[in-house]
Every structure is written in structure tokens, then in C-alpha cells.
Amino acid sequence: MLRQWSVQASGEPEPEPAGEELWEQEMERRCSSQEPVRLLPYAMVDKRFIRQLREPEGVKTSCWQQWRHRQQTAGRRLGEAARRLARGCGLWEGALYEIGGLFGTGIQSYFTFLRFLLLLNLLTLLLTTSFVLLPLTWLRPPDRGPALNFTLQCPGGHQPQTGVPKFNNLLWNVLTGRAFNNTYLFYGAYRAGPESSSVYSIRLAYLLSPLACLLLCFCGILRRMVKGLPQKMFLGQDYRSPLSAKVFSSWDFCIQGQEAATIKKHEISNEFKVELEEGRHLLMVQHQTRAQRACHLLTYLRVNILIGLLVVGAISAIFWATKYSQDNKEESLFLLLQYLPPGVIALVNFLGPLLFVFLVQLENYPPNTEVNLTLIWCVVLKLASLGMFSFSLGQTLLCFGRNKTSCESYGYNACDYQCWENSVGEELYKLSIFNFLLTVAFTFLVSLPRRLLVERFSGRFWAWLDREEFLLPKNVLDIVEGQTVTWMGLFYCPLLPLLNSIFVFLTFYIKKYTLLRNSRASPRPFRASSSIFFFQLVLILGLLLAAVPLGYVVSSLVLTVCVSQSQASARAIRGLRKQLVWQVQEKWHLVDDLSRLMSEPGSGDSLGPASPHSRGSRPRSFCPGFPCPGSPGPRASRPEPSLEDPNGLRGVRVPARSCRFPSGSEL
Amino acid sequence: MGGSGSRLSKELLVEYQDLTFLTKQEILLAHRWFCELLPQEHRSVEESLQARVSLEQILSLPELKRLIALHRAAVKIAMQSAWPSACNTANPFKERICRVFSTSPTRDSLSFEDFLDLLSVFSDTATPDIKSHYAFRIFDFDDDGTLNREDLSQLVNCLTGEGEDTRLSASEMKQLIDNILEESDIDRDGTINLSEFQHVISRSPDFASSFKIVL
Numbered sequence: 001m002l003r004q005w006s007v008q009a010s011g012e013p014e015p016e017p018a019g020e021e022l023w024e025q026e027m028e029r030r031c032s033s034q035e036p037v038r039l040l041p042y043a044m045v046d047k048r049f050i051r052q053l054r055e056p057e058g059v060k061t062s063c064w065q066q067w068r069h070r071q072q073t074a075g076r077r078l079g080e081a082a083r084r085l086a087r088g089c090g091l092w093e094g095a096l097y098e099i100g101g102l103f104g105t106g107i108q109s110y111f112t113f114l115r116f117l118l119l120l121n122l123l124t125l126l127l128t129t130s131f132v133l134l135p136l137t138w139l140r141p142p143d144r145g146p147a148l149n150f151t152l153q154c155p156g157g158h159q160p161q162t163g164v165p166k167f168n169n170l171l172w173n174v175l176t177g178r179a180f181n182n183t184y185l186f187y188g189a190y191r192a193g194p195e196s197s198s199v200y201s202i203r204l205a206y207l208l209s210p211l212a213c214l215l216l217c218f219c220g221i222l223r224r225m226v227k228g229l230p231q232k233m234f235l236g237q238d239y240r241s242p243l244s245a246k247v248f249s250s251w252d253f254c255i256q257g258q259e260a261a262t263i264k265k266h267e268i269s270n271e272f273k274v275e276l277e278e279g280r281h282l283l284m285v286q287h288q289t290r291a292q293r294a295c296h297l298l299t300y301l302r303v304n305i306l307i308g309l310l311v312v313g314a315i316s317a318i319f320w321a322t323k324y325s326q327d328n329k330e331e332s333l334f335l336l337l338q339y340l341p342p343g344v345i346a347l348v349n350f351l352g353p354l355l356f357v358f359l360v361q362l363e364n365y366p367p368n369t370e371v372n373l374t375l376i377w378c379v380v381l382k383l384a385s386l387g388m389f390s391f392s393l394g395q396t397l398l399c400f401g402r403n404k405t406s407c408e409s410y411g412y413n414a415c416d417y418q419c420w421e422n423s424v425g426e427e428l429y430k431l432s433i434f435n436f437l438l439t440v441a442f443t444f445l446v447s448l449p450r451r452l453l454v455e456r457f458s459g460r461f462w463a464w465l466d467r468e469e470f471l472l473p474k475n476v477l478d479i480v481e482g483q484t485v486t487w488m489g490l491f492y493c494p495l496l497p498l499l500n501s502i503f504v505f506l507t508f509y510i511k512k513y514t515l516l517r518n519s520r521a522s523p524r525p526f527r528a529s530s531s532i533f534f535f536q537l538v539l540i541l542g543l544l545l546a547a548v549p550l551g552y553v554v555s556s557l558v559l560t561v562c563v564s565q566s567q568a569s570a571r572a573i574r575g576l577r578k579q580l581v582w583q584v585q586e587k588w589h590l591v592d593d594l595s596r597l598m599s600e601p602g603s604g605d606s607l608g609p610a611s612p613h614s615r616g617s618r619p620r621s622f623c624p625g626f627p628c629p630g631s632p633g634p635r636a637s638r639p640e641p642s643l644e645d646p647n648g649l650r651g652v653r654v655p656a657r658s659c660r661f662p663s664g665s666e667l
Numbered sequence: 668m669g670g671s672g673s674r675l676s677k678e679l680l681v682e683y684q685d686l687t688f689l690t691k692q693e694i695l696l697a698h699r700w701f702c703e704l705l706p707q708e709h710r711s712v713e714e715s716l717q718a719r720v721s722l723e724q725i726l727s728l729p730e731l732k733r734l735i736a737l738h739r740a741a742v743k744i745a746m747q748s749a750w751p752s753a754c755n756t757a758n759p760f761k762e763r764i765c766r767v768f769s770t771s772p773t774r775d776s777l778s779f780e781d782f783l784d785l786l787s788v789f790s791d792t793a794t795p796d797i798k799s800h801y802a803f804r805i806f807d808f809d810d811d812g813t814l815n816r817e818d819l820s821q822l823v824n825c826l827t828g829e830g831e832d833t834r835l836s837a838s839e840m841k842q843l844i845d846n847i848l849e850e851s852d853i854d855r856d857g858t859i860n861l862s863e864f865q866h867v868i869s870r871s872p873d874f875a876s877s878f879k880i881v882l
């Protein structure tokens with residue numbers, strides 16, 4: 001038996017004497033090598049035989065070898081347990097097995113991706129809770145009291161919001177986030193006492209924890225992405241895995257059931273046909289004349305420019321929608337306007353891909369190019385719409401690139417928003433909820449009736465309509481959008497990962513239900529490896545997009561701290577100098593007065609203190625919660641600014657006082 | 668299923684763990700599956716180790732119960748009574764797999780240890796090396812140690828099925844096989860041998876995840 005197979009393994013059937021020699025060489029090699037017996041490609045009886053040859057019965061394994069063997073087994077078991085833990089503690093293993101068996105590993109990878117996202121969110125939540133929430137409740141800092149009162153010249157007679165909503169319906173409040181305004185969900189509730197009272201700086205922890213979470217997520221995603229890459233991809237000349245490798249690894253041995261096997265065979269057949277067509281097309285392209293090539297390039301450009309214009313139009317629609325919604329916050333169509341930006345984003349992302357597919361199919365591209373082009377533009381549209389949404393929020397709240405007078409004093413639109421961080425948090429909260437509700441609505445109000453109708457009626461129309469196709473890229477983009485919104489909101493809404501975890505958990509079951517009951521498998525092949533790589537790539541792009549506004553806010557705060565500290569010391573020195581000059585001047589005046597008194601009575605001069613200007617160039621906040629490191633700290637709890645206040649506020653009506661002698665505590 | 672008499676002994680378990688990539692639970696599960704195929708009176712440990720199950724018997728097992736019904740709450744029930752998909756009627760390579768792993772002279776029946784070998788090669792922890800070795804043997808339809816044009820053409824037919832709309836036309840088949848040979852046949856002898864096969868497989872990241880049975 002062994003002889004026969006070793007001959008086969010060597011690759012050629014040899015005549016007997018040479019075969020004998022080969023077999024003996026093989027046996028010698030196997031016996032003397034140190035590799036574990038299980039790695040040998042032989043049957044069990046032969047492995048046992050080789051093991052006996054290596055360690056004859058008489059030799060007892062020493063204690064050292066036994067101990068080493070035990071260590072190796074223990075190490076292997078530990079490695080297996082760690083792998084199981086990293087994959088999610090065996091969560092949903094049964095469901096994943098079922099889906100993989102029925103639909104193949106391509107669609108199974110989407111559900112594995114969902115599990116991975118759930119883990120990421122829970123990890124983020126753990127980090128935030130342990131570094132910010134728990135110390136906050138443990139240290140229990142004193143309440144800072146109500147928000148600062150201030151008067152401000154607001155155009156149009158707008159008074160700053162006092163936070164009392166006009167519509168007090170509970171459901172509306174939950175859906176818009178106002179019900180949670182003073183809970184730990186939003187930024188506003190995180191209060192901390194004076195810095196020196198504790199060793200642990202909660203402010204710093206709050207500032208750094210979103211960054212740490214993003215960094216951790218980035219590392220996790222990168223690691224998973226690299227695992228999915230073909231190993232020798234960059235060593236070879238072409239960057240695709242060769243056709244022969246695809247042929248040999250195309251059958252999925254996890255499949256069970258006749259239907260699934262038939263679907264898989266369809267998929268494989270389609271894939272081969274597409275690959276062959278691509279090959280023929282490539283051959284044809286190589287034989288094109290220069291004019292034909294130029295023409296081809298022009299049509300390529302034309303399609304891309306057209307789609308680019310569509311994308312630009314779409315995101316400007318989002319911009320206007322956000323602005324309109326923010327400008328008309330207290331109108332009568334309250335809820336509709338509140339949810340206008342998420343609605344427009346969803347509409348754009350629904351119509352966009354349909355238009356792209358239509359336009360791309362007008363040109364006659366090879367199928368792979370079609371799919372890739374459509375996919376790339378869908379990703380661009382999705383990320384651009386989120387980016388534009390955050391930019392337009394920033395413009396409304398923080399006055400980017402606009403010179404609105406209400407923004408000049410505090411660096412943000414304090415007329416309309418007393419606590420801008422809460423507003424941003426609310427917007428992201430609404431977007432997150434809307435996405436989830438849309439998923440649920442689509443499943444139960446569109447897919448389910450469609451399936452029922454198709455099953456009930458028979459006719460050409462219903463046969464053409466058929467059940468919904470389970471489109472993998474669309475589902476992946478939706479879930480990545482939700483995750484990007486969560487990451488964007490880490491600073492403003494620290495418990496948003498908790499919300500997103502719940503949504504992802506429920507999405508798993510909803511999507512599983514849709515897949516098993518309401519859909520049919522897509523005939524388009526989607527390889528597991530490229531799909532994992534694609535998912536992780538889009539996720540990383542989403543993470544980078546979310547990191548940009550977060551980085552801007554954090555850096556501006558850090559900059560304010562540094563700048564204000566150096567300004568503070570500079571101002572302190574200037575103040576001391578002024579004080580010195582003033583004292584000298586006072587004394588001189590006293591001398592003057594005395595001399596005048598000696599001659600005639602006169603009135604004393606009054607010196608008004610000149611309040612130094614300090615321009616608020618970075619957004620600060622009157623949020624009841626945390627003082628951002630640059631915002632008015634506990635020292636400035638008095639309503640009037642003092643001479644030496646480093647956070648002096650321009651534009652605030654200061655009751656004029658005379659002869660104010662700066663006290664030592666203000667320095 | 669047998670009673671306590673069908674439990675494998677500890678030494679045997681340790682030996683099997685040493686010689687395969689399977690864990691203890693997987694070996695016990697495999698033994699339970701195997702015993703289901705044997706007639707009731709022959710399910711003791713000794714007899715199960717000696718018994719051989721023919722290919723027809725394996726293939727005539729009732730089709731795996733469909734896991735599609737949502738009311739079947741515990742998938743575990745299905746898993747415990749499932750036969751691994753390698754020998755399922757749905758698998759186009761079922762005969763080749765049974766033939767490759769069989770150690771009987773006529774190569775048409777599997778013993779319990781052959782079955783363990785099969786599961787070990789298809790398990791998660793098996794090295795890509797051993798997987799590619801066995802994949803080569805499975806795809807070698809005429810058992811001559813190389814993959815020639817007939818082997819490749821039979822392989823593609825297995826993959827695409829026999830339906831009218833899925834099978835490739837003669838010209839497509841020729842183009843496909845020409846492409847494969849051009850990419851993989853390094854020594855230009857018209858056939859693919861084991862090392863060329865392993866070299867090609869190493870450039871595919873999908874292979875390890877598709878050449879797998881989850882227990």
C-alpha cells in the first residue's frame with residue numbers, strides 16, 4: 001500500500017527495481033525526518049507503521065519528551081481556544097454553518113463580517129466604559145451647576161435655545177435624541193470637577209479614548225485584510241490569481257444539499273465563461289489600432305465624467321437638505337425636517353447605484369470591468385454623502401468658511417446652539433436610528449410582500465419580478481455606513497457603539513431571515529477572498545473618513561490648550577507689568593492729588609481697566625458638560641471677565657467699572 | 668447508537684489525536700456517525716474498527732435533512748445526525764474522495780480509520796501542503812500521478828455540472844484547458860504534476876477555506 005502510494009507521490013509510474021529503490025529512499029527520508037507523523041500524506045496504517053519505525057516499542061519516551069509532548073498539546077489547545085475567542089466565542093456558529101452550507105462561503109463571509117463588527121463595537125464600548133464612564137461615576141465630581149448665562153448680540157432677534165423643546169411627545173423625543181439629552185449618551189452630561197482634584201485626568205481620558213478606539217479598530221481591520229490577500233500576489237507579474245488556481249479551488253466542500261450544489265455549479269460555470277470572455281476581450285484589445293484605443297478611452301472618460309457629475313449633484317442635494325433642516329429646526333413639520341438629511345442620504349444611495357448600473361451597461365464593457373466600476377462608484381457615493389453630511393453640519397454649527405457674526409465670539413454658532421456637541425451627537429444618533437429602521441422597513445414592507453405575491457400569483461410579470469436578489473455589495477455598504485457613523489460619533493455620543501452593537505445584532509437575524517426566506521441567490525459569482533478583502537477595504541475607508549472630523553476637533557482643542565496656556569503666561573506677565581505701571585501711576589496720581597488738594601479740590605481720575613481682547617478662534621462651548629480644555633473653566637464662573645482672565649470673551653457686554661484693582665487670585 | 672460499549676478507549680483516542688489533525692470531540696463525533704451506518708448488532712468498538720462500509724452504502728444514506736426550516740430551533744440536532752458533506756450525494760467528487768481515502772484492495776469501501784483520515788485532511792487545522800496533496804489525488808481521475816487533458820476536462824465537467832446552460836461548449840473547454848496548462852505546466856510536458864499543482868495552489872487564497880469540512 002505504502003509502496004504503491006509513494007510511487008504515485010513521486011509522480012511517475014516506474015518499473016519495479018527502480019520503484020523499490022525509490023520506495024526505500026522515501027522510507028528512509030520519512031523515518032529520519034523530524035516532522036510530525038500527522039503531516040505525512042499517507043493512510044492511517046502507514047502512519048502508524050512509520051511511527052513504529054521511528055520509535056520502536058522497546059524505547060520508552062523519556063520524561064522530557066513526554067513533558068514536551070504535553071506542552072505541545074496544551075499549546076495547541078490554547079491556540080485553538082484563542083482562535084475561537086477571536087472569532088467570537090463561537091457566537092452564531094450554527095447559523096454560519098447553515099448559511100455556508102446552503103449558499104456557499106461568499107455569502108457566509110458577509111455574516112462573518114457582521115460578527116466581526118459586533119466584536120469591534122463591543123470592544124470600543126468596553127474601552128470607553130472602563131476609561132471614561134467608570135472613573136467618572138467612581139470619582140463622582142461635584143456638580144458644576146447650571147449652564148452659564150450670557151448675553152449675546154444675536155442677529156434676527158434669536159435668543160439662544162434654552163433647551164426646552166416645543167413638541168414634548170415621548171416618541172418624538174426618543175427618535176430625535178432629546179429624551180437622552182442629559183444622560184451619558186451624549187457629550188453634555190460628562191462633567192468633571194477642577195483638574196487638580198484627582199490624579200486621573202478624566203478630560204484627557206475622554207479626549208484620547210475615541211482616538212484609541214479608532215486606532216485599535218484600524219489595527220484589527222488591517223490584520224484581517226492582510227490575511228485575505230493572496231500570499232504571493234505581489235511577487236508575480238499579474239495581480240490577479242491565475243485562472244488555473246481559480247479552477248482548482250472553486251468547489252466549496254462545505255456545501256450540503258442538492259439545491260446549493262446546483263447553484264454553485266451555475267456560479268462556477270458563469271465565472272469560467274466570464275473569465276474566458278475577458279481573455280478574448282484582452283486579446284482583441286491588444287490588437288487594436290491607436291485610433292480605436294483613443295476612441296475606447298474617450299468612451300471610458302465619458303461614462304466616468306457623467307457618473308461623477310451625478311455624484312456631485314447628489315452630495316450637493318445632501319448639503320442643502322442638511323442646511324435646510326438645521327435652519328428650520330422649530331417648524332411645524334418637526335419630525336419630517338429632523339429626518340430630512342438621513343432621508344435624502346438614503347434616497348441618494350438607493351437611486352445612485354441603479355443609475356450607475358444603467359449608465360455603465362450602455363457601454364459594452366467586459367463583465368468584470370462593469371462590476372468593478374459600478375462598485376467603486378457606489379463606494380465613492382456612500383462615503384462622499386457621509387463626508388458632505390458632516391461638512392455641512394460643521395458649516396452650520398461651527399461656521400466653516402463663513403463669516404457669520406454669531407460665530408465670531410465663541411467660534412461656533414452660539415445663537416442657535418448652546419451646546420453644539422450635543423447637536424452633532426443628536427444628528428448622528430438620528431442617522432444611525434434611521435439606517436436601522438430603514439433596514440427593518442425594507443425587509444418587512446418590501447421583501448416579504450414581494451415574496452408572498454410572487455408565490456401566490458403566477459404569470460409572466462410575477463415570474464419576471466421573482467424574489468429579491470441578495471445583493472452582497474449593497475448589504476455590505478449599508479453596514480459599513482452604519483459603522484462609519486458610529487465612529488464619527490465617538491466623541492459626541494460615547495455610548496453610540498452600544499446602540500450600534502444592538503443594531504448589528506438584530507441586523508444579523510433580520511438578514512438571515514431575508515436570505516433564507518425572501519431571497520434567491522445572486523447568479524453573479526463573488527469569491528470569498530476578494531469579498532473579504534473588499535469588505536475590509538471599504539471599512540478602512542470609512543474609518544479614515546470618520547477620523548478626519550474627529551481629528552479636527554481634537555486637534556483644535558489640544559491647540560487651544562497649548563495656545564491658551566502660552567497666552568495665559570504671556571498675559572500674566574503683561575498683567576503684572578501693567579499692574580506695576582498702574583501702581584506707580586496710582587502713586588503718582590496720589591501725589592498729584594495731594595498736591596492739588598494742597599492747592600485746590602479736584603476729582604480723581606478714573607482709570608478703566610482695559611480688558612485685553614482675546615479672540616476665540618477655536619470653537620468653545622457653553623455645554624453644561626465637560627469644559628473642553630479651552631473653554632471657560634471653573635475659574636470663569638463669574639459672569640464678568642476679569643483683566644487677567646485668559647479666556648476673556650469679546651463682545652460680551654461688560655458693565656463698566658472703574659478703578660478695578662486686580663486681585664492676586666486672578667493672576 | 669450503541670451504549671457505553673461503543674466508546675473508544677483513551678489510548679486509542681490519544682493515538683488518533685497524534686496521527687490526525689482532529690480534536691478529541693471531533694473523533695468521538697466521527698465515531699458516532701460511522702456507527703450509524705453499521706447494522707445494529709455490529710456497533711461495538713472492536714467491530715467498528717474492523718468494519719468496512721461500501722461506497723454504495725455511504726451514497727445511499729438518506730439525503731441530509733434540509734437545514735432550511737427555521738422552526739428547527741437547534742442546528743445541533745441536525746449536526747449530530749448529519750453526514751459530512753464530502754460523501755453527500757450533492758458533492759460531485761464523492762466517488763473520487765472515497766476512492767482516494769480507501770485502503771481496501773478494491774478501493775471501494777472505507778474503514779473507520781480511512782474516515783478519520785478523510786476528516787483530518789478536510790479539517791481546519793490541516794496544513795495547506797497536505798490539503799493540496801490530497802486535492803491532487805482527488806482530481807487525478809485516472810490515477811496515473813499527473814493531471815492530463817482528460818483529467819482536466821473531467822474536472823471542469825464535474826464543476827460546471829451537466830445542465831444544458833451550464834456546461835461549457837467544446838471550444839470554451841479547449842480554451843480553458845489551454846489557459847490552465849499554459850499557466851501551470853512549467854516543464855511543458857502537457858501534464859501537471861504534483862509540485863506544479865502545489866505551486867499553482869499556493870497562489871490561491873481561497874483554497875484552504877474551500878477545501879474544508881466543518882464538523
